[in-house]
Amino acid sequence: MKCRVCRGPAVIDLRRHNANFCHEHFVAHCEEQVRRAVRHFAMLEPGDRVLVAVSGGKDSLALWDLLVRLGYAADGLYVGLGIDRYSDESLGHARAFATRRQLDLHVVDLATDHGFTVPEAAAATRRAPCGACGLSKRHVFNRYALDHGYDVVCTGHNLDDEAAVLLGNVLHWDLDSLARQHPALPAAPGFARKVKPLYRLGEREMAAYCVLERIDYQVDECPMAAGNRHLAYKESLNALELRSPGSKAAFLFGYLERAHGSFTRGGPTVALHPCPRCGTPTPGDECAFCRLQHRAIPVTS
Amino acid sequence: MKVLLRNPRREVEVPGPTTVGALLAHLDCNPESVLVIVGDELVTHDAVLADDASVEIRPVISGGAGDIARGTPA
Numbered sequence: 001m002k003c004r005v006c007r008g009p010a011v012i013d014l015r016r017h018n019a020n021f022c023h024e025h026f027v028a029h030c031e032e033q034v035r036r037a038v039r040h041f042a043m044l045e046p047g048d049r050v051l052v053a054v055s056g057g058k059d060s061l062a063l064w065d066l067l068v069r070l071g072y073a074a075d076g077l078y079v080g081l082g083i084d085r086y087s088d089e090s091l092g093h094a095r096a097f098a099t100r101r102q103l104d105l106h107v108v109d110l111a112t113d114h115g116f117t118v119p120e121a122a123a124a125t126r127r128a129p130c131g132a133c134g135l136s137k138r139h140v141f142n143r144y145a146l147d148h149g150y151d152v153v154c155t156g157h158n159l160d161d162e163a164a165v166l167l168g169n170v171l172h173w174d175l176d177s178l179a180r181q182h183p184a185l186p187a188a189p190g191f192a193r194k195v196k197p198l199y200r201l202g203e204r205e206m207a208a209y210c211v212l213e214r215i216d217y218q219v220d221e222c223p224m225a226a227g228n229r230h231l232a233y234k235e236s237l238n239a240l241e242l243r244s245p246g247s248k249a250a251f252l253f254g255y256l257e258r259a260h261g262s263f264t265r266g267g268p269t270v271a272l273h274p275c276p277r278c279g280t281p282t283p284g285d286e287c288a289f290c291r292l293q294h295r296a297i298p299v300t301s
Numbered sequence: 302m303k304v305l306l307r308n309p310r311r312e313v314e315v316p317g318p319t320t321v322g323a324l325l326a327h328l329d330c331n332p333e334s335v336l337v338i339v340g341d342e343l344v345t346h347d348a349v350l351a352d353d354a355s356v357e358i359r360p361v362i363s364g365g366a367g368d369i370a371r372g373t374p375a
């Protein structure tokens with residue numbers, strides 16, 4: 001196989017693009033996809049202080065690397081979830097990357113800073129760990145950005161993540177989630193701007209980027225992910241992709257270009273007020289994170 | 302050849318030589334869900350793997366529902 005650009009030996013074939021690339025031109029392809037994403041949805045401005053949500057996995061480390069390559073001043077934030085060995089190893093990968101690239105990595109540890117871990121929260125609420133985990137991460141990233149003067153939070157959600165969420169939202173006709181699903185959410189009172197610069201790149205591309213650029217990421221899966229329904233959606237979409245390359249991109253990009261607007265129109269707007277404990281806007285008394293924290297830390301007295 | 306599979310980590314023996322594409326078909330792996338790595342290098346689907354090669358098939362699908370964040374935080 002030959003590189004589409006230089007005809008040199010290819011290292012990766014991308015059936016969706018009907019193209020093969022050598023190392024150099026594959027990296028250029030990834031940069032170009034991020035540049036296009038950023039431009040198309042006005043995700044980042046020159047001079048923005050950028051906070052990258054770093055997990056130690058392929059997507060977040062590749063994202064951080066790409067943003068720095070493209071000239072953005074980007075710091076990382078790692079949230080310690082307290083998932084045993086998996087969390088320790090993930091932090092190790094994030095730290096090693098930051099050290100090698102001389103980048104600033106901040107760490108918030110759920111147990112130390114908020115008094116509970118994801119497994120404890122899952123046990124206390126008798127719900128799937130991923131729910132408590134996602135809620136905690138969203139809360140911590142948002143608060144950290146607001147409290148430390150970052151203009152924007154970048155997350156490593158890729159094309160496969162977004163297509164899988166879209167499939168789940170459509171299968172359940174979850175209209176609220178459909179309205180909210182977008183690669184760029186503007187800042188609002190109490191909420192930092194939140195963007196997904198990798199939404200045009202698949203997870204195979206992100207893993208390949210890390211292998212080629214010698215980014216040592218956490219390959220092993222989180223032990224809590226097993227049986228997760230989004231993994232099943234990803235497998236189904238990949239089965240379609242195999243028969244008909246480009247399906248995932250057509251599904252997601254078509255939604256963003258042609259359908260998303262129909263879900264955001266005229267929805268009821270819920271009045272939000274600041275959570276009395278942490279200040280995060282919420283429709284209820286306390287925000288969902290503070291409620292989770294109460295349940296996860298049993299009151300002893 | 303020795304083939305390393307992940308999640309869970311295990312090793313299987315497959316007779317070579319064979320192409321990467323044929324190896325993935327043999328193991329019933331969707332090429333969209335994996336990378337094939339020899340040494341530290343990626344190999345494309347038409348590459349021929351020798352009988353004494355050591356090959357890693359690395360899954361690229363990851364994440365739970367919480368990684369796949371909803372729109373607004375909290």
Ligand code: SF4
Binds near residue numbers: 224
């Ligand atoms: S798989 Fe679930 S619990 Fe594990 S890190 Fe991802 S969202 Fe959190």
Ligand SMILES: [Zn+2]
Binds near residue numbers: 005023024025
């Ligand atoms: Zn090339």
Ligand SMILES: [Zn+2]
Binds near residue numbers: 277289291
């Ligand atoms: Zn709160």
